[in-house]
Amino acid sequence: MKNNKHAFSEAERNAVYRAIKERRDMRHFTSEPIDKDIFNRILIAAHQAPSVGLIQPWRIIRITDQSVRMAIKNVVNKERLITAEALADRQQKFMKLKVEGISQCGELLIMALMDQREQHVFGRRTMPEMDLASVSCAIQNMWLAARSEGIGMGWVSLFEPSDLAEILNIPVGAQAVAILCLGHVDEFYSAPMLELENWRHGCPISDVLFENSWPSDKA
């Protein structure tokens, strides 16, 4: 193989792969505040994400008001109970899981899709949901940046967007897609928490990798 002048050094590559491997969707936090410079770096990482047609459709609402935080917590509690009902036979197991760390985490953010996205057609004509894809890339950047800083992050999607819209004055056409809890942690989980709790186990990569066609025995 020729030398690739664009490749990072081995140490740098290892650091990137370490962040990817050791990132966890966290629900357990300590209440220690996040250093301001670290928090800013994590936010900048979000804003450096790719976006369809370069529209940067993410809007980030930082929650510093304790009463707003508690209102958000209540929205999630409500959806948690409705989800439990919908899970039928797994209801009890679900109710034992810790699904969010909203009360404890050092920083609470709401990530929302901007309004007036219908103006932007490039890369979205057949799949308007590509705006959510862009916001998700921004969130993954934050997750990896946070992990490298030793900060945990969790993405909570147990909420009714209209409930958050009301609390946060989110306009028509915009939509909250994530409640992000960020904070210090005692430990990062050694494996995804849902595996440790025996909720579900990941599959080997060979199960998701096909060649040239979707295999007929999986269709």
Added chain:
Amino acid sequence: MKNNKHAFSEAERNAVYRAIKERRDMRHFTSEPIDKDIFNRILIAAHQAPSVGLIQPWRIIRITDQSVRMAIKNVVNKERLITAEALADRQQKFMKLKVEGISQCGELLIMALMDQREQHVFGRRTMPEMDLASVSCAIQNMWLAARSEGIGMGWVSLFEPSDLAEILNIPVGAQAVAILCLGHVDEFYSAPMLELENWRHGCPISDVLFENSWPSDKA
């Protein structure tokens, strides 16, 4: 600030931030093949992504058949013309942009949402589209892994999913969401290509950062 035992070293953190900052959505590739070990590491990075309810909804179709690659190229060409029409006054400017590198790139992948997602309610009851969010996190992992390896990647969303379903035998309930071009590049763009081409310019982070509420002057 207390020492955080979970934080990476400064050099490691810098490497993660370098990948985030220097990642580009690439459309220009050389035809040099990608080393097999590097390609495998990039695929494993995808599979280490977070996913809603740990359902790992991504399916990756590697295209090694040249006729399939050309059929995919035709699907994108078709949508490119329809998008151009829809862009009205920006049609000519759009048609001058290079929007994909399907013919040249070393590896071509289709990322699809798995079928039978309706079984999975956890974190998706109010927002079933969280499965796309998970796939997008997997793609962002690949983008950063690829960048650290000196490999460019581009996400093409100019296609009609039903056209790809026909070519690739994608079953009902599953859906292609990305055509990913991966390959060696002469240079990574110094800024997003759409900025270099004056299609659109990014905004400062202060434009997207709010506190406690969506500001009324932006609603």
